[in-house]
Amino acid sequence: MMFQERAITRENFEKVLRVLDSDEGVRIDNESRYIFVNRTSNRYCIDISIDNKDEFIYKNSADEVMDFLKDHLNELSKIFAY
Template sequence: MTYQEREISKNQLEKILQTLDLDEGIRIENKSNMIFLNRLAKRYCVNISTQGKEEFFYRDNVRDVLDFLNEKIEEPSAIFSY
């Protein structure tokens, strides 16, 4: 099994989230933290890692995830789909 990731734009984030499989994820690299997004059976998990401290947040749909991320994504940032 090979691990592949590709950089995506912030504009592509909504579409990628809508089609995210259970074994896929998204990583957002900010200057101050990293954010990992995964899809569970019925909701999305948002993991924010800041200096070794992990915080987990759960959202029920893509719109709620995007609204939550609007305050968390810094400029500039790098976003990867894997």
């Protein structure tokens, strides 16, 4: 089974985070890293992948995720929902 992926704008990024289902996620492509954001029933999981090494960070709200990610996003970042 393949999943559908769609590009999302920065303006819609927070809205997408707030309505994520447990089988959905967001991928952020940066120059040197990939960032994945998923949501369980009670928190968000952020996976930062650099050179095949993953670091997992957990946040309790979309606001906390957005605050954490502001230092990881730049003008060249591409954001996708899946």
